[in-house]
Amino acid sequence: MAPPVPSCIRRSLSPTSKNAASLRKYPRHWATCQAPASGSFLSLRNCPLTAAHRLQRSMMAMSISTTSWLLLWRSGGGNVTALPIAPPPRILSTEKWRASRVLPQRLYRISGYSFGEPYFGRSGGNRFDAPGWKFNKAEYGACYLGYTLEVAMAESILHDQMPIDGKFLIANTVLQNSYVYRFTGDSLLLLNLTGALLKKLSGHGDLTGTSSYGVPQQWALAVFNNPARYDGFIYASRHATLGKAVMLFDRAEAKITQSIFTPLIETPGYAKAAKQFAIVGM
Structure with a gap:
């Protein structure tokens, strides 16, 4: 079973958006979101995260697409880090x-x-x-x-x-x-x-x-x-x-x-x- 989506999905994501299928599964979350409406992005800055939804501090100032975030969360993620520079290719x-x-x-x-x-x-x-x-x-x-x-x-x-x-x-x-x-x-x-x-x-x-x-x-x-x-x-x-x-x-x-x-x-x-x-x- 997929983990619940935290309440940081913006209210402006209507059921007619491309994310509607995912969001209908979590009506209470997106309907009661406290974040301001401005497109299909996540706003983590002011989201009241619960212990189960706590993200690392590095995510707090980020905005990522809802689809990508849902895929990450369903995979058990939540700890988002960028790949560091690798040694040079041959x-x-x-x-x-x-x-x-x-x-x-x-x-x-x-x-x-x-x-x-x-x-x-x-x-x-x-x-x-x-x-x-x-x-x-x-x-x-x-x-x-x-x-x-x-x-x-x-x-x-x-x-x-x-x-x-x-x-x-x-x-x-x-x-x-x-x-x-x-x-x-x-x-x-x-x-x-x-x-x-x-x-x-x-x-x-x-x-x-x-x-x-x-x-x-x-x-x-x-x-x-x-x-x-x-x-x-x-x-x-x-x-x-x-x-x-x-x-x-x-x-x-x-x-x-x-x-x-x-x-x-x-x-x-x-x-x-x-x-x-x-x-x-x-």
């Missing part, structure tokens, strides 16, 4: 995928140093660093850049910051000692790990969204080992989600040269970006 490191050509002049990098850029790190402390760092045998050095100044700021000075009342309070010494680097050089051969290709490779937003770096580092190594010898890859920024960032392998070092660098607070576009992120010096 074809990522064996097949030559179409690459993007990007000029170094398009990219931004922010550093706390006024020399030594571009810098290719091997510490293992960043998302796409070489996994061999654990054995002091890093397969490559990694350099991180943004497509825009906003992305570069979000991925550097704001990376580990939390806003207070909607504002980022950043020490003036940090702002004054951060530098924006621009580059020149040859066209870079980059694999675009966003959009359709990422999905075809069984990837998703966790590539840049997960808080664990272990699996993303395996993806980066797979790109590095590809016979196409990509200079790096494009990925969705985690901290400026509408933007894109780039990770370069140190094999690209000969293709990219520092052209200019300026103090962050003197860089054209900084004032606009600081206002956008509500950055307040202190």
Whole structure:
């Protein structure tokens, strides 16, 4: 016997809807629902769940289709979680995928140093660093850049910051000692790990969204080992989600040269970006 449906099915689901057959079995539930009417979706935010219907906190702010929810509930579900990012498929490191050509002049990098850029790190402390760092045998050095100044700021000075009342309070010494680097050089051969290709490779937003770096580092190594010898890859920024960032392998070092660098607070576009992120010096 199927378990009873909790009272979070919205009252607007009439018996003439595509879910009518299912809902007629539970007339008291959908007829007495306290949620506001707005289409054939579940509203779990204000639903008075009983012990038998209790869902994990991760579902409380979700809206899913009634049909899908009923199938889940009838199967004994109720604990809804997304699949985490899996290790990269073998074809990522064996097949030559179409690459993007990007000029170094398009990219931004922010550093706390006024020399030594571009810098290719091997510490293992960043998302796409070489996994061999654990054995002091890093397969490559990694350099991180943004497509825009906003992305570069979000991925550097704001990376580990939390806003207070909607504002980022950043020490003036940090702002004054951060530098924006621009580059020149040859066209870079980059694999675009966003959009359709990422999905075809069984990837998703966790590539840049997960808080664990272990699996993303395996993806980066797979790109590095590809016979196409990509200079790096494009990925969705985690901290400026509408933007894109780039990770370069140190094999690209000969293709990219520092052209200019300026103090962050003197860089054209900084004032606009600081206002956008509500950055307040202190």
